[in-house]
Amino acid sequence: MADWREDAPLLTISVAAGLAGMHPQTLRQYDRLGLVEPRRTRGRGRRYSMRDVYRLREVQRLSQEEGVNLAGIKRILELERALEDAREENERLRVQADPGQRIFAADPTGDVVAVPRGTRVRRVSASSSGAMVLWRPRSRG
Structure with a gap:
């Protein structure tokens, strides 16, 4: 049975680009900049998940609607990831402190x-x- 989890790396670059409404070259640039980090196949091909597509859409929204440059977007995404990590650590400590x-x-x-x-x-x-x-x-x- 296929793995349809949100974080399953199933999408090729062309499919992910189409779902995100972007050109595949834009995804390659975002990968180089570290904005999105797709998984790699053995042959080094990129495989994107739906979570990656949502992230690409958020990058596009921040850029086009909010006017944030790519360096700013990268920092925003890093801070969001750090916040999520802190929330997970807080939950882990809460459970431990029972x-x-x-x-x-x-x-x-x-x-x-x-x-x-x-x-x-x-x-x-x-x-x-x-x-x-x-x-x-x-x-x-």
Whole structure:
């Protein structure tokens, strides 16, 4: 069965260009500039996903309707990607912080890490490389 997910690289450059309303040469230029990063076949041919087509349409909209130059568009797309990454990290941390499920500790580098409940945590001293408990949620009940 075919993979029809939004991020499946199924479209050739001519098909993606047609769906985005652009010339294939424009897609090649956007690829060189890093605005859109299609996947490659073994023969180095470009394969675009529908997500890439949506991104191409957004590049075109920002350029034509908003008057943003390509360098500005690239920065906007980078910031949107960083925001999405931050949202995903926030969600991951929210799930980790479920009260009663995790204990938070500092690893040897000082980063805060979640330690599964029931894991013994060693205190950090000048000569050890364990972790020190920073916060433990109150147990319910």
